[in-house]
Amino acid sequence: MTPTTAPTPRQTALLAQLLATGLLIDSGVPGVYGRGAAFEEIRLAVDRLIDSVAAGDDAEALRFPPVLPRRHLETSGYLASFPHLAGTIFAFEGDEQDAAAQARDADAHARWDRHQQMTDVVLTPAACYPVYPAIAARGPLPPHGVCIDAGGAYVFRCEPSQDPARMQMFHQREIVRLGEPETVAAWRNVWRERCMTLLDDLGLEPATDVASDPFFGRQGRMLATSQRQQALKFEVSVAIAGDEPTAVASFNYHRDHFAERFGILAQTGGAVHTACLGFGLERITLGLLAAHGLDRGAWPPGVRLRLGLS
């Protein structure tokens, strides 16, 4: 895979500094990095700060692995919208001779996909995806709906890039609200304000705007226009290293899309809508490093205090 878009000089410079200081660890694949201890301390501090802001929601914490049953991806409709971003897991199938041939191909760094078959799992594209089938399986929603904290799970997007803020695998902290349309829409708006305050407190000068998802192709442009016209997605952006601020959190109102796809019903018989919010934990960490410097010891005391970091 070749990188999708060329990085800006500042993005290239930031990536070089992150690797040189050991904050990130190069893997040789664009957008796939190890995290150094200093990077992880900040990322986990951001996650804890979101915990404290979310405490009022009394959300139920559920955790899922970074793979999703392939059937759930199919049911969600993801491939109609984002066929270019999905990562499907394949595994070996064959006899001893096939295995030997695969090993020879791999030793030569030649293609070995002819020995592979599609498995029942895909890489999780967004941390909220496992939530919908899990909630549907419980039966009709209680009168006030539910709020699920899906944690800070690893998610995958196949979009190799030299922009350090565009990773192929990153932690997405998601919280999901399922319930009556008015409840869900109001919850999303409350969280957008909470997010602005949270990032402002960290000295990141956040801005918010209506946004659209990176839908594929011409039909995707139509979906994106429709999404913007209905204001179904808001993003909060901060400066990292791009020409424009980078989105670090998004607030997404799905209307009845997931409820209809996964058969989530209400005890009251009314419509079920869903919304999710996602914080890009690596991006917020990069925003902090870009704004306050790569040496955490030199950050403003107020920012370190807010994060509970020394």
Place this chain on the structure above:
Amino acid sequence: MHDTIRALLTQSGRLTTDASTLPVDADLYTAGLTSHGSVTLMLAIEEAFDVEFPDHMLTREVFSSIGAIAAAVAELRPIPAA
């Protein structure tokens, strides 16, 4: 043209109401047309009428009623020879 669009709506639109009796000016989103349904409908209309919608016409308004779709298709089709 309206009946062709009605037939395509029945096949592709996944409406919650009967497309065959839908008035020309009825709001298709109220009739159950979803965002993804409008994309499927857009592709079906392009194929049926041999047109290609330019980016600025890929909006909710263009696909909001049978009449709006017909007007858009008429705008895109070459004028038939006399």
